Amino acid sequence: PSVSEGAPPVIHQKDGLRLLRRVGVVDPSSLDDYRAAGGYAALRNALRMGKAAVIREVTDSGLLGRGGAAFPTGRKWAATAAQPAGPHYLVCNADESEPGTFKDRVLLEGDPFALVESMTIAAYAIGATRGFVYLRGEYPRALRLLRNALDVCRERGFLGADIMGHQGFSFDIEIRRGAGAYICGEETAIFNSIEGFRGEPRTKPPFPVEQGLFSKPTVVNNVETLVNVPLILTEGAVAYRSLSTEASAGPKLFCLSGNVERPGVYEVPFGTSLRELLAMAGGVAEGRTLRAILLGGAAGGFVRPDELDLPLTFEDARAAKTTLGSGVVLVLDDLADLGGFLLRIAEFFRDESCGQCVPCRIGTVRQEEAIRRVLAAKSDERPLLREVGGVMRDSSICGLGQTAWNAIESAIDRLGALQ
Ligand code: NAI
Ligand code: SF4
Numbered sequence: 001p002s003v004s005e006g007a008p009p010v011i012h013q014k015d016g017l018r019l020l021r022r023v024g025v026v027d028p029s030s031l032d033d034y035r036a037a038g039g040y041a042a043l044r045n046a047l048r049m050g051k052a053a054v055i056r057e058v059t060d061s062g063l064l065g066r067g068g069a070a071f072p073t074g075r076k077w078a079a080t081a082a083q084p085a086g087p088h089y090l091v092c093n094a095d096e097s098e099p100g101t102f103k104d105r106v107l108l109e110g111d112p113f114a115l116v117e118s119m120t121i122a123a124y125a126i127g128a129t130r131g132f133v134y135l136r137g138e139y140p141r142a143l144r145l146l147r148n149a150l151d152v153c154r155e156r157g158f159l160g161a162d163i164m165g166h167q168g169f170s171f172d173i174e175i176r177r178g179a180g181a182y183i184c185g186e187e188t189a190i191f192n193s194i195e196g197f198r199g200e201p202r203t204k205p206p207f208p209v210e211q212g213l214f215s216k217p218t219v220v221n222n223v224e225t226l227v228n229v230p231l232i233l234t235e236g237a238v239a240y241r242s243l244s245t246e247a248s249a250g251p252k253l254f255c256l257s258g259n260v261e262r263p264g265v266y267e268v269p270f271g272t273s274l275r276e277l278l279a280m281a282g283g284v285a286e287g288r289t290l291r292a293i294l295l296g297g298a299a300g301g302f303v304r305p306d307e308l309d310l311p312l313t314f315e316d317a318r319a320a321k322t323t324l325g326s327g328v329v330l331v332l333d334d335l336a337d338l339g340g341f342l343l344r345i346a347e348f349f350r351d352e353s354c355g356q357c358v359p360c361r362i363g364t365v366r367q368e369e370a371i372r373r374v375l376a377a378k379s380d381e382r383p384l385l386r387e388v389g390g391v392m393r394d395s396s397i398c399g400l401g402q403t404a405w406n407a408i409e410s411a412i413d414r415l416g417a418l419q
Helices: 031-036 040-047 051-061 073-081 105-112 112-126 140-155 187-195 223-235 237-241 273-278 314-319 338-352 358-377 383-395 399-403 405-416
Strands: 012-014 087-095 128-135 174-178 218-222 251-258 264-269 290-295 300-303 328-331
Touching: 031 112, 031 140, 040 051, 040 112, 040 218, 040 223, 051 073, 051 112, 051 223, 051 237, 073 112, 073 218, 073 223, 087 187, 087 223, 087 399, 105 112, 105 140, 105 223, 105 251, 112 128, 112 140, 112 218, 112 223, 128 187, 128 218, 187 218, 223 237, 223 251, 251 273, 251 290, 264 273, 264 399, 273 290, 273 328, 290 405, 300 405, 338 358, 338 405, 358 383, 383 399, 383 405
Parallel strands: 012 264, 087 128, 087 218, 128 174, 251 328
Antiparallel strands: 251 264, 290 300, 290 328
């Protein structure tokens, strides 16, 4: 896609930065800057520890996937490493496309060597010699910086054969660009896209840890997930967990957008309350009141103003009938057009459905039509929306169709929308 680079998102912090500590501080095109700021200490530790110990440390850290689904990273790595028949592959999902999500962009543009080092550690642990970064097509600055990082790492012995002098450990990374389709961020659609097929999801199981890219055992990790790994291997799993909660470990990036005074990417420990995060972002504009917050993106759910004490953890979000998803915190004030916003979500899913399966291909169209009717004629379409939404959730092939009704259902049930 032809797109301009645009201004990078602004970053904010609480209690010191860990994930974002080099962003805006080091030159993202300089390996020497990266190393002077602690870069490649983690890979050195990993190579000393050995593969099994690295997987154990990542498992003990409690790291959960940051792409949205919060699956245990150590479990994925262990399951892939245990597959006897290779080659094993590593794929970094950098096709960040969830509306309101721009945290991976900050990492890719501000600290690209960290992703290369993190992927090299993951490859070492699972026994992969080839890795792919599937990069969102609309991130030209990230592409430029990542290409440079890969070239420099190859020249300096941090990619290729015998990495960092470790005999027999070879690994290299290729970049594949998305072309604007949201569905190509779904992990099995990424496989199809890399293999040269149409970017359509495959049915799961089999999970990628058994049959992924080219039908071989594959780990797919999100950018933010991977960038946690060097922290774990330098701080140690115990220290890594110490600032957060038992079930949601480590630091987390949140993307604040919408009717908020200081939008941007915020790094906070899990367990920080939504109220505190909103206050860090300056709250809504003076004279306005908060209407609701969409947490977790289009597949997430709404939080009301009386629920702002919600601790931002995977477990608390689940209990509050939403999700942290990919870290979306989209703020709506009292002037926001909630009906128009829901229609926009419905249009988005109708547009982005790949059309492969009937419940999603037809359901997303019916959902949008029903919302249009409510907004035009004030008819009550809630029973139909529930029926269509339920069918999409129960019988769609992939997460897009299964979650296309989440935010709309949440707005009906929790905010009294579309009456
Ligand atoms: P999922 O729950 O199907 O899988 C999550 C991960 O765990 C996958 O890598 C899957 O292969 C693995 N997994 C699950 N069960 C497994 C098992 N038994 N054995 C081995 N591996 C297993 O979720 P999915 O569809 O991958 O992701 C959905 C999430 O993605 C949503 O929560 C949504 O918030 C998020 N999302 C994020 C976007 C972004 O731009 N960051 C865009 C769209 C959605
Ligand atoms: Fe395609 Fe939607 Fe089916 Fe997913 S649920 S495979 S996006 S039609």
